[in-house]
Amino acid sequence: MAVYTTNSLTGTIIGKIIFIIIGLIFFISAIINILRGYSSKNWPSVQGKIIHSDIQIQRDIRHGPNYSPTILFEYFINGTKYFSNRISFGGTSTGLIGIQRILIKYPVGSDVLVYYNPQKPQISILEPGITFSIIIFLLVGIIFTIVGFFI
Numbered sequence: 451m452a453v454y455t456t457n458s459l460t461g462t463i464i465g466k467i468i469f470i471i472i473g474l475i476f477f478i479s480a481i482i483n484i485l486r487g488y489s490s491k492n493w494p495s496v497q498g499k500i501i502h503s504d505i506q507i508q509r510d511i512r513h514g515p516n517y518s519p520t521i522l523f524e525y526f527i528n529g530t531k532y533f534s535n536r537i538s539f540g541g542t543s544t545g546l547i548g549i550q551r552i553l554i555k556y557p558v559g560s561d562v563l564v565y566y567n568p569q570k571p572q573i574s575i576l577e578p579g580i581t582f583s584i585i586i587f588l589l590v591g592i593i594f595t596i597v598g599f600f601i
Contacts, residue, residue, distance in 0.1 A: 462601070469598030477591030480540075483584045487539040490565055490578035498525030498564035498574075500556050501533075505549055517545070519552045525564040527571045534564070538577040540584035 502522035507515050522535050537552065556562065556576070566574040 466598045466601055469594050469601065471598075473591050473594030473596070473598055475591070476587050477595060480584055480588035480591055483539040484580055484588070487578070487580040487584060490539065490567075490575055493565040493578060494568055495563045495565045496525050496527060498523045498562050500558055500560045500562055503553050503556050503558045505546075505553060517549045519549050519556075521552070521556050521576070523556075523562055523564060523576065525566070525574065527566060530571070532566075532572050532574065534572070534574045536573075536575045538575055538579070538581050540581040540587065 500521065500523050502520065504520045506518050506520045508518070509515055519537065520535065521537055522533060524531060524533050526532070537556075562576055564574050564576060565578045566572075
């Protein structure tokens, strides 16, 4: 027969709550990006231009460098100039080789097709639809939430 103390029960409950909260944050974020990605497939598009294309390196002593693309593009809708840096919904952080592919795809000065939200034209992306990283976020959210309920 197991004997539980107040401290072990409190620690277990706090652990469950932390897992559930983390899981729900990932899950809700993924659902929002899935809905945005899905709706972006029906957005109108305009010609735009890449005005900045670079790699951002964040150094982490424990985990090594983290690379992410920094793409900035401009586009015009009804005579108003807009700027955006969103490639897709769900993020694009990947390994260095993947980032280099993105930079090759979007060099400074290149013309691009920009998809924009017709109700909020300041919201735009270069690659509409649902990305693989959104699905990963969704799965992580589901796993953390389930683990939180059953640990």
